[in-house]
Amino acid sequence: MSKVIDSTFGQFNTLYENVTIIKSTIDDYVYIANNTKISRTKIGKFCSIGADVKIGLALHPTNYFTTFPAFYSIQKQCQVFFTDKNHFKESGENIIGNDVWIGENVTILSDISVGDGAVIAAGAVVTKDIEAYSIVGGVPAKHIKYRFDKNKRNELSDLKWWDKDIEWIVSNMPNKAQL
Ligand SMILES: CC(C)(COP(=O)(O)OP(=O)(O)OC[C@H]1O[C@@H](n2cnc3c(N)ncnc32)[C@H](O)[C@@H]1OP(=O)(O)O)[C@@H](O)C(=O)NCCC(=O)NCCS
Numbered sequence: 001m002s003k004v005i006d007s008t009f010g011q012f013n014t015l016y017e018n019v020t021i022i023k024s025t026i027d028d029y030v031y032i033a034n035n036t037k038i039s040r041t042k043i044g045k046f047c048s049i050g051a052d053v054k055i056g057l058a059l060h061p062t063n064y065f066t067t068f069p070a071f072y073s074i075q076k077q078c079q080v081f082f083t084d085k086n087h088f089k090e091s092g093e094n095i096i097g098n099d100v101w102i103g104e105n106v107t108i109l110s111d112i113s114v115g116d117g118a119v120i121a122a123g124a125v126v127t128k129d130i131e132a133y134s135i136v137g138g139v140p141a142k143h144i145k146y147r148f149d150k151n152k153r154n155e156l157s158d159l160k161w162w163d164k165d166i167e168w169i170v171s172n173m174p175n176k177a178q179l
């Protein structure tokens with residue numbers, strides 16, 4: 001039901017229905033809900049990705065005489081081209097950190113970095129990099145608040161718990177934060 005092209009996975013990755021992954025790398029313990037499409041993106045560990053999310057949208061130039069690819073690209077997106085080479089970088093890699101929660105119906109454009117522990121609220125359109133442990137939302141996505149105070153954010157960022165083995169995480173991490 002899902003389509004995967006030129007991508008690599010870690011352990012315990014879960015893809016729900018109609019997910020498309022293109023030229024991406026997904027690390028351990030990541031789940032991706034229905035109808036989500038991810039292109040040219042590197043995703044860290046323990047990320048929760050909601051339904052109807054789009055990550056890695058290609059760019060067209062907005063300051064050239066046309067936005068139609070045949071005049072700046074030889075990739076034949078539209079069957080023909082009227083130029084001798086690629087004149088424009090159409091996509092860059094997105095980097096999604098670890099423990100990132102991406103809500104339903106979020107769009108993340110191209111060349112964007114999402115810090116560890118960030119939360120992207122449902123329906124956001126992300127056009128700029130997102131700080132670690134921040135919550136962003138809206139169109140375009142803006143900072144709403146941080147998940148924790150600065151000391152706690154630094155403690156978690158330095159600890160990099162997601163890189164430890166699962167037994168260590170299960171026996172140490174639940175004591176560090178209250179639900
Ligand atoms: C962002 C979110 C996680 C809420 O986090 P929270 O810490 O409980 O934050 P709050 O509900 O206290 O909201 C904080 C502020 O963000 C605003 N906000 C909440 N969700 C928002 C959204 N989707 N877009 C824009 N702003 C949003 C609230 O209105 C509030 O604004 P205010 O401070 O001006 O009153 C939640 O609203 C959300 O989007 N969850 C995603 C749900 C989802 O997609 N689930 C699918 C399963 S993966």
